[in-house]
Amino acid sequence: MTALLAAECGVLGLLIGSFLNVVVWRVPRGESVVSPGSHCPSCGDPVRPRDNIPVLSWLLLRGRCRSCAQPISVRYPLVEAGTGALFALTAAWAGLDWTLPAFLYLAAITVALALIDLDVRRLPNAIVLPSYPVALLLLLLPAALDGRWDDLLRAVLAAVVLYALFFALAVAKPGGMGFGDVKLAGVVGLYLGWLGWPQVAVGAFLGFVLGGVAGGVMIAARRATRRSALPYGPFMLLGAALAVGAGGSLFDGYLSLLGA
Incomplete structure (x- = not known):
């Protein structure tokens, strides 16, 4: 059952990934994600339905537009395949549970926001x-149907805590962290708080660690300086993803090292 669920969610993820490609390109530009339909970025011709099959169409067309033969970025199938894999992993982790829709939504916005932040630093x-509201409504399902009201309350409290923490950091060091990161921290807090306070602590900590390591690597490679502004959103989201998957184990391992 779990394998079948993961496969079904993986296929759903491929389709969602195709839509996320549109979101990543259009939302930062203030364009509608609904109209016009998908079209070639070079010649503007509409993408035919048979050429809009995730991953497969790109492979069959050898990464080129059917109309003008201009190259189409390999990022498109990679986003589709990556979203499919992330959806499958999420389903395998959550199983057939009322929390699954909420965490699939988290997986989708993780892909979109990480790519947008890398592209436009926003x-x-x-x-x-x-x-x-979407996350709250989706988490309300398991809270109401499974009686997990304590988890929902902890999720809201964690959202407030992480929002306040990141807000304080943004005010204390202007330019070091954007208010987009502050607002995202509240969303991340909702999800990690639903799972538990250890996941909240691990997710927040890993975000800072991963961001610091990435910054150090870029400075060492002379791709950035100490004053360079690096997008923090992808590292916050990656830290949250790791905390969702293994936050409890990582927290317990840390406590064991301390002899607690």
Whole structure:
């Protein structure tokens, strides 16, 4: 059952990944994600339905537009395949549980926001702010149907805690962290708080560690300086993903090292 669920969610992820390619390109530019339909970025011709099959169409067309033969970035199938894999992993982790829709939504916005932040150094309000009510509504399902009201309350409290923490950091060091990161921290707090306070601590800590390591590597490679502004959103989201998957184990391992 778990393998079948993961496969089904993987296929769903491929389709969602195709849509996320549109989101990543259009949302930062203030364009509609609905109209016009998918089209070639070079010649503007609409993409035919048979050429809009995730991953497969790109492979069959050898990465080129059918109309103008201009190359189509390999990022498109990679985003589709990556989203499919992330959805499958999420389903394998959550199983057939009422929390699954909520965490699939988290997987989708993780892909979109990470790529947008890398591209334009911004976390659009158009995605982050609606994620608060969407996440709350999706987490309300397991809270109501499985009686997990304590988990929902902890999720809300964790959202407030992480939002306040990141807000304080942004105010204390202007320019070091954007307010897009502050708003995203609240969304991350909702999800990690649902799982437990150890996941909240691990997710927040890993985000800072991963961001610091990436910055150090870029400085060592002379691709950045100590004053360079690096997007923090992808590292926050990666830290959250690791905390979702293994936050409890990592926290217990840390305590064991301390002899607690």
